[in-house]
Amino acid sequence: MAGGLIMLGDLRRAVELLTLVPVRADWPEGRRVRIAGWFPLVGLSIGVVGWGVMHLLQSVGWYGEASLVIAAVIVAFSAWITRSLHYDGLADIADAWWGGDTLPRRHEIMKDSSIGAFGATAIALVVALQVTSIGSIIGGLHQIPLLLVVPLSRLSSTFSAWFGTPARDGGLGRSVMGRPGMGELVAAGAVVVICAVAGGLALGIWGLVFVAVGIAAALVVPHVIALRFGGVTGDVMGASVMVVETLLYLFAAFGLELLQ
Numbered sequence: 001m002a003g004g005l006i007m008l009g010d011l012r013r014a015v016e017l018l019t020l021v022p023v024r025a026d027w028p029e030g031r032r033v034r035i036a037g038w039f040p041l042v043g044l045s046i047g048v049v050g051w052g053v054m055h056l057l058q059s060v061g062w063y064g065e066a067s068l069v070i071a072a073v074i075v076a077f078s079a080w081i082t083r084s085l086h087y088d089g090l091a092d093i094a095d096a097w098w099g100g101d102t103l104p105r106r107h108e109i110m111k112d113s114s115i116g117a118f119g120a121t122a123i124a125l126v127v128a129l130q131v132t133s134i135g136s137i138i139g140g141l142h143q144i145p146l147l148l149v150v151p152l153s154r155l156s157s158t159f160s161a162w163f164g165t166p167a168r169d170g171g172l173g174r175s176v177m178g179r180p181g182m183g184e185l186v187a188a189g190a191v192v193v194i195c196a197v198a199g200g201l202a203l204g205i206w207g208l209v210f211v212a213v214g215i216a217a218a219l220v221v222p223h224v225i226a227l228r229f230g231g232v233t234g235d236v237m238g239a240s241v242m243v244v245e246t247l248l249y250l251f252a253a254f255g256l257e258l259l260q
Contacts, residue, residue: 007183014038018154019046019081036161036176039183040191043154046081051075051147054138071134075127078150088243089238090126091119093225096235101229107168110235121219126246133246133253144202145210146193152214153245157237158188160222167231177232206255213251217244 012025014035019042027033042112057070079087092109097114101105109116115123137145163182166174180188192215199207226232 004164007187010035010183011041011187014042018042018085020083022083033176034178034181034184036158037180037186037188039154039158039188040151041187043151044191044194046078047147048160049081050077050150051143053077054143054146067139068131068135070138070190071131074134074146075130086238086241087123087126089240090122090242091115092235093229093239094122095119097228099113106229110229110233126203126242127200129134130249133249136253137249137256140256142203142256144198144207145248145256147201148211148214149248149252150244151191151195152211152218152248153241155188155192155215155218156186156222156240156244159219160226160232160237161241163219164222164232164236167229167233167236172234173232173237210252210255213257214244214248217247 007036010033012023013027013033015021015038016023016025017035018039021051026202053074054070057066057073092204095112095118096109098107098118099116101108109185134146160173162175162180164176164177168174192211195214196208196211199211201207204209218240221231222236225236225240225243229236
C-alpha cells in the first residue's frame with residue numbers, strides 16, 4: 001500500500017513537472033525525487049491525446065492538403081501542454097553549444113534566460129522539420145509512429161537521469177538524477193513494451209525496428225550532448241528530448257515512404 005502511494009506521488013510529480021495539468025504534487029525537501037522513470041508514461045499520455053486530436057480533425061473532413069495543418073496543430077498542442085519546457089532546453093543548448101568556447105562560458109550561456117540567434121534558429125528548424133514530417137506521416141497509410149515518438153523521445157531524459165553524471169550541483173536536472181527505483185523501472189519498461197506491441201501489430205518487423213531505433217537514439221543523443229557540457233543538466237535533458245523526437249519523426253516519414 002505504502003509503495004503504491006509513493007509511486008502515485010512520483011507519477012504526480014512527473015506530470016506536474018512536464019505538463020500544464022494541475023495535479024498539485026508535493027515536492028519533498030532535501031532529497032532526490034524518483035520520477036525520471038515516469039517520463040515516458042507522461043509522454044505516452046501526450047501522444048495519445050495528440051493521436052486523438054488528429055483523428056478528431058480528420059473526422060470533420062481535414063484530409064489531403066490539410067495534413068500539414070493537422071501537423072502544425074499537433075506540434076502546437078505538444079508545445080502548449082508541456083509549457084515549451086523542452087524547447088527552452090533546446091534553445092539554451094544551441095546557444096551555449098555554438099556560443100561558448102570554454103566549458104564555463106557554455107554553462108554561463110545556458111543560465112542566461114534570453115534566447116540568442118542559435119537558439120531561435122534551432123527552434124525554428126525543429127518546428128519546421130516536425131511539422132513537415134508529421135504531415136507526411138498523416139498523409140500516408142500508417143500513422144502509428146505518431147503514437148510512439150513522444151514516449152520514446154522521453155526515454156532520453158530518463159536515461160540521462162539514470163546513467164548520466166551531473167554537470168553541476170543543484171538545478172532541475174540534478175534533482176531527478178540517480179539510480180532508478182523499482183517503480184521507475186516498471187513504469188518505463190511497461191511503456192517500452194506497449195510501444196513494441198503497438199508498433200509490431202501495426203507495422204510488423206518495421207514497427208519493432210522503429211522502437212529499437214528510438215531506444216538507441218534515446219541512449220546516444222543525451223550522451224553526445226552531455227560530452228559538450230561536462231555532464232547532464234535539465235537543459236541537456238530537454239534538448240535531448242527535442243532532438244530524439246525530431247529524428248524519430250523524420251525516420252518514420254522516410255521509412256513509411258518505403259513501405260507504401
